[in-house]
Amino acid sequence: xxxxxxxxxxxxxxxxxxxxxxxxxxxxxxxxxxxxxxxxxxxxxxxxxxxxxxxxxxxxxxxxxxxxxxxxxxxxxxxx
Amino acid sequence: xxxxxxxxxxxxxxxxxxxxxxxxxxxxxxxxxxxxxxxxxxxxxxxxxxxxxxxxxxxxxxxxxxxxxxxxxxxxxxxx
Numbered sequence: 001x002x003x004x005x006x007x008x009x010x011x012x013x014x015x016x017x018x019x020x021x022x023x024x025x026x027x028x029x030x031x032x033x034x035x036x037x038x039x040x041x042x043x044x045x046x047x048x049x050x051x052x053x054x055x056x057x058x059x060x061x062x063x064x065x066x067x068x069x070x071x072x073x074x075x076x077x078x079x080x
Numbered sequence: 081x082x083x084x085x086x087x088x089x090x091x092x093x094x095x096x097x098x099x100x101x102x103x104x105x106x107x108x109x110x111x112x113x114x115x116x117x118x119x120x121x122x123x124x125x126x127x128x129x130x131x132x133x134x135x136x137x138x139x140x141x142x143x144x145x146x147x148x149x150x151x152x153x154x155x156x157x158x159x160x
Contacts, residue, residue, distance in 0.1 A: 006121050007121070008121065008123070018122075021122065021145070021146070024145055025124075025141055025145060028144065028145065030137060030140075030141055032126050032127055032128065032129050032133075032137060033124055033125070033126060033137070033141070034125040034126065034127045035125045036122060036123065036124050036125070037122070037123040038120070038121075038122055039120070039121040039122070039123070040118070040119070040120065040121060041086050041087070041088065041118075041119040041120060041121035042098075042101065042116065042117070042118055042119070043088070043116065043117040043119070044105075044113055044116050045113070045114040045115045045116070046112050046113060046114065047112055047114045048112065049112050053112075057110060057112060057113070060110075061105055061110055061113070064108065065101070065104055065105060065108065066101070
């Protein structure tokens with residue numbers, strides 16, 4: 001069982017990495033690129049847990065460690 | 081049109097951030113967490129391009145800027 005977790009800045013929170021990537025892309029000719037949001041992608045493998053337990057653990061791991069809930073938002077999927 | 085891009089370390093390449101997250105999770109009681117891979121998640125908005133063009137631009141942006149092809153692998157989806 002594996003969790004795929006996406007952590008991004010909340011709307012309205014400054015995203016300096018995203019802005020830097022957008023400027024870099026624009027400067028090398030990618031004019032069609034508008035806004036860029038830059039976040040974290042985390043794959044977490046579980047041993048010997050079922051899907052419900054994996055969901056519970058992932059939710060808890062996001063709240064306790066992986067995401068800063070003041071500035072970041074997260075979503076995840078549990079896959080086999 | 082929006083690209084959702086996932087960049088992770090290639091298999092066999094040391095992933096220090098992933099290891100640090102795994103150790104941190106294990107140390108606060110998440111014993112069921114085995115390996116962790118830590119990567120980047122990038123959302124890129126396009127203005128006035130169709131899906132085929134967005135795919136071409138995203139592929140090119142990954143090769144030219146977003147992923148280090150020596151050590152990283154990427155995949156992406158184009159969504160509306």
